[in-house]
Amino acid sequence: MKRYTKPIHLQELIPHRRADSSLALINVVFLLLLFLVVSGTLRPPLPDGFDWAETTQGEGASSIQGGLVLTLDGGVWVDGSRVEREELNKYLAEAARSSDRLTVQVDKRARMEFVAALAKQARSSGLTALTLVTVQADGP
Structure with missing residues (x-):
């Protein structure tokens, strides 16, 4: 038997x-700082004193990007700033050109008349689907 060595x-x-x-x-x-900067710029701030409307049942998902915010006093906010009626009409017309859906974040203390008026205005602009964004209530 032969051995090989190396x-x-x-x-x-x-x-x-x-x-x-x-x-x-x-x-x-650095990564934490980067995360905080990015997450802070993804969604415009809500108006001061905004309180989310709550729901107890139902399922759904909606994107709040490009949506409206309806406040307690009936004011409408877009991208963190309040808009007047003429600006709102222009915004709704542009939104109707790109999609038939609109997302609205509603303050739970907003009167139903304000929600109905905004829905009517959106419908007259050509939007056919209105999504109201709410938060899940704790329980019955």
């Missing part, structure tokens, strides 16, 4: 400099 060369271990642990911490802080 020389093995082991590399010399060179002591490495210990990794600085603060670099990982800096990365985590």
Whole structure:
């Protein structure tokens, strides 16, 4: 029986400099900051004192991007700023050109007359589907 041998060369271990642990911490802080900046700009702020309408049943999903906010006093907000009636008509006309749906975030203290007036105005602009965004109530 024939034996084959091969020389093995082991590399010399060179002591490495210990990794600085603060670099990982800096990365985590930077990613957290980046997340907070992005998440803060995705949705325009709601008006002061806005209180979400609640629902106890039903399912659905809707995007609030490009939607309206209906406040307690019947004011309508778009992208974080209040709009007047003429501006609202222009906005609804543009929204009707791109889609037949509109999303509205409703304050739970808003009077039904304001919701009905906004729905009527949206319908006259050519929008056929109106989605009211609410939050799930805690329970019956």
